[in-house]
Amino acid sequence: MGxxxxxxxxxxxGTVQRRFARWREQRPRLMRIPDSLWQAAAALYPALSLxxxxxxxxxxxxxxxxxxxxxxxxATKAVTAGQRFQDITAQVxxxxxxxxxxxxxxxxxxxx
Numbered sequence: 001m002g003x004x005x006x007x008x009x010x011x012x013x014g015t016v017q018r019r020f021a022r023w024r025e026q027r028p029r030l031m032r033i034p035d036s037l038w039q040a041a042a043a044l045y046p047a048l049s050l051x052x053x054x055x056x057x058x059x060x061x062x063x064x065x066x067x068x069x070x071x072x073x074x075a076t077k078a079v080t081a082g083q084r085f086q087d088i089t090a091q092v093x094x095x096x097x098x099x100x101x102x103x104x105x106x107x108x109x110x111x112x
Contacts, residue, residue: 013048013056016040020057033059038067 016037023037044053045068054061 012044013053016044017056038064039071042068042071 019040020037023034041053041057041059041064050061050064050068053059054064
């Protein structure tokens with residue numbers, strides 16, 4: 001793995017770590033982790049392993065795995081069988097959650 005790739009991964013993780021630290025400092029005790037933080041943690045996968053993400057963010061790896069599954073399930077439900085055009089949003093850089101590529105794909109199957 002190149003130095004640039006390694007730096008991008010650690011930068012993304014560092015950003016999410018700072019967000020979690022800020023939230024932990026400001027939250028009322030026993031408050032649940034907001035979905036936006038779970039999504040930020042999930043966005044680091046598969047560039048980083050579940051274990052390394054959970055360890056760095058002080059999360060339960062089982063809970064992180066559950067949120068990854070929920071995120072995938074929501075994405076699957078968004079695709080409906082009756083559509084001829086499907087908007088797809090793909091993350092270009094896992095380390096930068098604000099950079100997205102948007103495209104439209106027309107399916108070959110016309111019998112929907």
